[in-house]
Amino acid sequence: MAISFTRQQLEDAADLVHSVVPPTPQHHWPLLSARAGAEIRVKHENHTPLGAFKVRGGLVYIDGLKRRMPDCPGVITATRGNHGQSVAFAASRAGLRPVIVVPHGNSVEKNAAMRALGAELIEHGSDFQDAFEHAVALSEKEGLHLLPSYHEDLIRGVASYGLELLTACPDLERVYVPIGLGSGISGVISARDALGLKTEVIGVVSENAAAYALSFEQKKPVSTNSADTFADGVACRVPVPAAVELICKGAERIVTVSEAEIRAAMRHYFTDTHNIAEGAGAVPLAGCLKEAAANKGKKIGVVLTGGNVDREVYQEVLMEADKLREAAQ
Incomplete structure (x- = not known):
């Protein structure tokens, strides 16, 4: 649709x-x-x-998530940086655990910014798609809500x-x-x-x-x-x-x-x-x-x-x- x-x-x-x-x-x-x-x-x-x-989208998504899943323990997403900062910022404000997966060789300063915003940063793979697929696997293993980059x-x-x-x-x-x-x-x-x-x-x-x-x-x-x-x-x-x-x-x-x-x-x-x-x-x-x-x-x-x-x-x-x-x- x-x-x-x-x-x-x-x-x-x-x-x-x-x-x-x-x-x-x-x-x-x-x-x-x-x-x-x-x-x-x-x-x-x-x-x-x-x-x-990206900060705009993260705020609206996390607000909706808290309404739909008030007991959600945390979120996981893949990013090259700005989406991850948005998710870390909005999730931390809402009291949710933010786990962010980035590819190896990602921006040093974006990684630092995500950590400063409360993200648990995981490096995996050579590009965004690799990081995304790893985030999907970890969401099931860790019981975290998989937050997409398009929604x-x-x-x-x-x-x-x-x-x-x-x-x-x-x-x-x-x-x-x-x-x-x-x-x-x-x-x-x-x-x-x-x-x-x-x-x-x-x-x-x-x-x-x-x-x-x-x-x-x-x-x-x-x-x-x-x-x-x-x-x-x-x-x-x-x-x-x-x-x-x-x-x-x-x-x-x-x-x-x-x-x-x-x-x-x-x-x-x-x-x-x-x-x-x-x-x-x-x-x-x-x-x-x-x-x-x-x-x-x-x-x-x-x-x-x-x-x-x-x-x-x-x-x-x-x-x-x-x-x-x-x-x-």
């Missing part, structure tokens, strides 16, 4: 989110707009208390940023959103539809993690053998069927961007707005800039979904600008 929400359902979820997390701003940045050749509105989800949009309650929660953006800027012609497992773009599509707007919603993925682009093309879930992108928030190789269905119905298209384009977008955010964007957070801007010719003179939204990037990674990305300049001389 297709996932859909009424405006009232989304507004009720937004009220719950806003009782903990204030609305984030959407700013017009002249330098960024000049670079894109369009009026750009950046939705700053990097300004939430956890530095990413109606998560979508209702993260849709609150879509409501904020599209209520403040109802005249946006397009909004670019990254796709990991799909909760973020599903939330924006749901908010757009609930508000009765005609804004085009455009998904953006790394060309190295193209499962959702291939799925959109073929109108069915298509897995890939790898998701080898440094933008860990979009490193998905097995799409969620329900997400594919909603995205195929509600998105205009999906754009693929290269690793170099993502890294350049991270630098543009710093030079043009002095905001830090992690790889997945910069993916929408990379997609918008790739389509600059089609966007010329239009009013465009881009979602900066998070700024949780390891210092060493970010330092390397910024220093590439000097190397590129030297190579061009």
